[in-house]
Amino acid sequence: MRTASAAVTIGADLNRPVNVNVDCRLVPFSGVVFPFGDNTCTWFGSGIPFTGAESGIVPDGPGVITRIRVKGGASGGPMQVTILRSIRSRQVVGTTPGGAGVNVACCIWQGESQVFAAPPPGQIGPSVGVRLPVVSEYIAQNDAYNFDSIALSILAPGVGVPLHDSGDYNGGPATGTYYPHLSRGQQRVDSRGSVGYQILLQADWEPDADRDGFGDESQDSCPGNAAVQFRSRREKAHAAACPPPPRRRRNRLRRSRR
């Protein structure tokens, strides 16, 4: 969903109901629930959920996830958003690169939000402010694309997974799940796949043209200069303008000292 700005909302339509009652210890598959999970878990979307409109894959280019929202599952508890890094070959090209599921390797832990409490059952929670740098771009030296996606980690047993069962276990949305959750620094290929389910997680993405890890529209006080962030509006008001990137001058100084 594009707005007048370059910001984009990705992920699920949170108006979909939570209509399957599982925590991380229970594994839903084709409408049946199995007790093969773990105390924690990480859920992400794969494939092309609802014709791609509810994909959790970030837009092309460097960006930042600035806000996240979830729906409340059957019972509350701690959760956080995890950023997953995937790699794909050039044979899958487009704005939904993971869609075809061909030549895609997933997942590397790439970042995580602060821990927050799940909203009340069935309610759409408030936006949680985060600052999670992401990319979707071609890496020439690997002749491959790196692309990131959002996932929801549920951090305790008994916490309801905000999951929608579409009832379509052949052509519906697809998910992957790590049991236990994907934790800091991990690279794993042991996710369980399931068709028909959608994790009810949504995020706001902004471009980050200067790659400083601050979203250029709502977080970056100096979007043209990766080296400068004003600490307050007052400080910014007193500055004439964002100074130009200082790289060239600094390099000259460094050279002169040698």
Ligand SMILES: [Ca+2]
């Ligand atoms: Ca920026």
